[in-house]
Amino acid sequence: MSQTTCVMFGDELADYHFGQDHPFSPKRYWAFKEEFTRRELTKKVALCSPQSASEKQLQLFHSPDYIQKVKRLSIIGKGYLDCGDTPARHGIYNAACTVVGTTLSAIDLIMSNQYRHAFTPIAGLHHATRTSAAGFCVFNDCGIAIEYLRKQYNIQRIAYIDIDAHHGDGVFYSFEDDANLCIVDFHQDGATLYPGTGSIHETGIDKATGTKLNIPLPPYTTDDIAKELWQNIESFIGKAKPEFILLQCGADSLSADPITQLNLTSDFHSFVARRLCLLANKHCNGRLLAMGGGGYNLENIKVAWNDVIETLLSSYKRGISPLT
Numbered sequence: 001m002s003q004t005t006c007v008m009f010g011d012e013l014a015d016y017h018f019g020q021d022h023p024f025s026p027k028r029y030w031a032f033k034e035e036f037t038r039r040e041l042t043k044k045v046a047l048c049s050p051q052s053a054s055e056k057q058l059q060l061f062h063s064p065d066y067i068q069k070v071k072r073l074s075i076i077g078k079g080y081l082d083c084g085d086t087p088a089r090h091g092i093y094n095a096a097c098t099v100v101g102t103t104l105s106a107i108d109l110i111m112s113n114q115y116r117h118a119f120t121p122i123a124g125l126h127h128a129t130r131t132s133a134a135g136f137c138v139f140n141d142c143g144i145a146i147e148y149l150r151k152q153y154n155i156q157r158i159a160y161i162d163i164d165a166h167h168g169d170g171v172f173y174s175f176e177d178d179a180n181l182c183i184v185d186f187h188q189d190g191a192t193l194y195p196g197t198g199s200i201h202e203t204g205i206d207k208a209t210g211t212k213l214n215i216p217l218p219p220y221t222t223d224d225i226a227k228e229l230w231q232n233i234e235s236f237i238g239k240a241k242p243e244f245i246l247l248q249c250g251a252d253s254l255s256a257d258p259i260t261q262l263n264l265t266s267d268f269h270s271f272v273a274r275r276l277c278l279l280a281n282k283h284c285n286g287r288l289l290a291m292g293g294g295g296y297n298l299e300n301i302k303v304a305w306n307d308v309i310e311t312l313l314s315s316y317k318r319g320i321s322p323l324t
C-alpha cells in the first residue's frame, strides 16, 4: 500500500447539482477541485474515478416506487422531487446514481484493502428517506453505504458520524431501531434550522435505544464548545466497536455559510477527522470513508474538505492519543 488515502475525483461528480443559481450548484465541486489542485494533493493521494450505481444498489435502501419516480421526473425535468427544495432537474437520476456509485466504489477500495481511508466530495446526501427526496438529496448514499457494507461485506457494526450543520434525518430515522448502527450527529439546533429534528432526547428506539447521540448546537457555536462536547464521544463510539466508520463532514457548519448559522472553523473538521482516524486505526484497521456533505460557501468548501483530506493523509498508523 504505497498510498493510504484515495480521493474520488472526476468531473462527473459536478453533474449532481440543481442549477447555477441554486445553493447546491456545480461550483461546489469546481471550488473543491481548484483548492485540491492548488495544494498539490493530486500528487499525494490516489485518485479514483467516479462510478455509477445500479438500480439494484439503489434498492438496498430506497423503495422501487421512489426510484421509478426519480427516473420519470428526471426525464421530464420539471417540478420538484420533494416539497420544494430539490428540483427535478433533467438528468438528475443519472447524476444521483453517480454520487451513490462513487460512494460505494470508495467502500470497495477500502474493503479490498487498497486504501485505509477515502474521501468523496459530492456525497453524504443524508436527508433523503427510503421513499422520498429531501433537502437537496435525491438518493441517500450514506444509507445505501450502510446497507451495502452489510450485504456485500457482512460488516454489521458501523459508526456514522455527521458534523454537517443540518441533522442527518434521512439516516437517523431510517436506522432508528438498528442497534448495530452507532450514530453521532452534531448539528445546528433543529429549533433554528431545517429539518427541525435531532433532539438530544432521541437516542434510538426499541433495542437500539442508547446507540444514537444527537448533539444540537445553538446558532453561533464555536470550535471550543464543539470540541468540549466531543469529549464523551470517543468512549461512546468505542463501545460500539465499529468495523467501519463513516464521516459526513458537511462544510455548512463553518462560519459564514449562507443558509446556516454555526461559527465553526475547518479546525473542527480536521479535529474530528483526526480523532476518527485514530478510532478507526484502533477498531477497524483504519477503515474510514469521509463524505463531503453540505456546504454552500465556496471558500468554506475549499478549506474544510481539503483539510479533512490532509488530515486523513497524516493520520495513518498513529495510535490513539490524548485529545489534541
Ligand SMILES: [Zn+2]
Binding pocket: 164, 165, 166, 250, 252, 293, 294, 295
Ligand atoms: Zn447541511
